[in-house]
Amino acid sequence: MDFELSEEHRLIKDTARRIAREVVAPRAKEVDETQEYPEDFFQAFKQAGLLGMPIPESMGGTGNGILPLCLAIEEVAKYECGAGLMFVLSGLPTRPIVFGGNREQQQAYLPSAASGDTKMAFCLTEPDHGSDAANLETRAVRDGDDYVLNGNKVYISGGTVADYLTVFARTGGPGARGISAFVVDAHAPGVNIDRTDDKMGVRSVPTAHFSFNDVRVPAENLLGGEEGKGFNTAMLTLNSMRPTVGARGVGLAEGAAGYAMEWAREREAFGSKVLDFQAIQFMFADMAIQIEAARNLVYKAAWNVDRGMYTREHAHHLSIAKAFATEMANKVAFDALQVLGAQGYMKDHPLERHYRDARQLMIVEGTSQVQRVVISRAMIDRNLVYG
Numbered sequence: 243m244d245f246e247l248s249e250e251h252r253l254i255k256d257t258a259r260r261i262a263r264e265v266v267a268p269r270a271k272e273v274d275e276t277q278e279y280p281e282d283f284f285q286a287f288k289q290a291g292l293l294g295m296p297i298p299e300s301m302g303g304t305g306n307g308i309l310p311l312c313l314a315i316e317e318v319a320k321y322e323c324g325a326g327l328m329f330v331l332s333g334l335p336t337r338p339i340v341f342g343g344n345r346e347q348q349q350a351y352l353p354s355a356a357s358g359d360t361k362m363a364f365c366l367t368e369p370d371h372g373s374d375a376a377n378l379e380t381r382a383v384r385d386g387d388d389y390v391l392n393g394n395k396v397y398i399s400g401g402t403v404a405d406y407l408t409v410f411a412r413t414g415g416p417g418a419r420g421i422s423a424f425v426v427d428a429h430a431p432g433v434n435i436d437r438t439d440d441k442m443g444v445r446s447v448p449t450a451h452f453s454f455n456d457v458r459v460p461a462e463n464l465l466g467g468e469e470g471k472g473f474n475t476a477m478l479t480l481n482s483m484r485p486t487v488g489a490r491g492v493g494l495a496e497g498a499a500g501y502a503m504e505w506a507r508e509r510e511a512f513g514s515k516v517l518d519f520q521a522i523q524f525m526f527a528d529m530a531i532q533i534e535a536a537r538n539l540v541y542k543a544a545w546n547v548d549r550g551m552y553t554r555e556h557a558h559h560l561s562i563a564k565a566f567a568t569e570m571a572n573k574v575a576f577d578a579l580q581v582l583g584a585q586g587y588m589k590d591h592p593l594e595r596h597y598r599d600a601r602q603l604m605i606v607e608g609t610s611q612v613q614r615v616v617i618s619r620a621m622i623d624r625n626l627v628y629g
């Protein structure tokens with residue numbers, strides 16, 4: 243067992259840390275207020291060559307993997323959780339092509355996504371099918387050399403800035419086996435953004451509601467050239483990206499705890515510093531315990547993914563990391579805000595924003611309840627036993 247980060251990992255972490263401090267931190271409050279996608283953050287990630295990490299070198303990426311991606315996410319999420327989501331989006335819509343695409347599709351879409359020349363978004367959720375994605379209703383019907391796509395996708399992160407969409411649609415009968423995956427040109431006729439959301443948190447990255455109205459998608463854009471593989475591709479993608487959502491939680495919690503600690507060093511009450519009260523010190527101890535535990539779970543889960551352990555039999559380890567780290571972020575953000583008292587409640591400090599942002603993490607890419615479905619099923623099926 244080796245818990246040391248490699249030289250490459252440290253370099254990526256340091257680069258992300260520099261960008262986080264120089265580019266992300268100064269605008270973190272502003273992008274929350276304006277809800278404008280921070281293209282300058284994206285350009286900084288692009289210039290540093292950090293957008294190809296989840297894409298193998300053989301497919302045009304840098305191939306560093308999910309662990310270094312988590313390290314980068316952790317650094318930027320200390321200041322702005324949406325910046326962490328921007329990194330997640332380098333993998334969430336591209337990995338279906340990595341896992342399910344053929345060579346031509348990988349060459350057509352992945353190098354430009356890895357370099358940051360194009361942006362993609364992941365379209366799974368529908369108005370009536372979120373957790374229950376296996377019953378999605380968006381339909382793609384073969385018509386000559388095309389498929390004709392009709393349906394709705396909601397809450398699509400980064401949808402307003404995307405060039406291409408990875409869309410999961412029904413080509414066959416009911417259930418998971420009837421679902422296929424497509425790459426869709428986001429500007430094709432019939433692709434409409436009906437609205438965006440006024441969100442509680444993570445406001446820098448817009449979520450779009452798409453409607454597809456008789457969109458003609460070339461048959462060559464069916465991932466893998468085979469119908470019925472889409473749901474499995476979506477699950478492999480979500481499994482393999484779970485640590486990155488956890489990393490957003492770890493970074494957010496570190497940022498919140500660090501900010502509260504600096505504030506408590508200075509604030510006076512009853513003739514002493516707030517940090518001198520043992521009740522406050524123990525709150526920080528609890529934050530540290532939780533952050534350390536979550537960080538180790540997330541790194542281990544990411545390490546597993548980079549060794550190919552993201553298929554169904556490994557899914558519970560990834561779900562454990564996602565559930566724990568995202569719930570931890572909520573607890574730490576809650577306590578860090580409490581340390582500041584009334585000031586924590588005000589927009590003069592970043593803690594109310596961290597608190598709002600943290601809430602998203604327990605919902606996206608599988609709710610906390612859905613993670614528990616995966617984990618408990620593994621225990622019941624005896625894949626996960628503590629003997």
Ligand SMILES: Cc1cc2nc3c(=O)[nH]c(=O)nc-3n(C[C@H](O)[C@H](O)[C@H](O)COP(=O)(O)OP(=O)(O)OC[C@H]3O[C@@H](n4cnc5c(N)ncnc54)[C@H](O)[C@@H]3O)c2cc1C
Pocket residue numbers: 364365366367371372373374396397398399400441444449602605606607608609610611612615
């Ligand atoms: C900010 C944001 C960004 C998002 N970005 C994207 C994106 O980029 N692409 C995309 O495709 N989707 C995206 N989503 C959608 C997200 O993945 C879904 O919201 C999520 O999967 C839950 O689906 P739902 O909201 O429809 O809730 P539902 O599935 O309707 O669930 C409602 C409640 O029931 C619980 N529940 C459901 N099933 C079970 C079960 N079997 N056992 C126990 N409890 C259960 C849930 O945990 C939840 O509490 C985003 C969502 C948000 C909030």
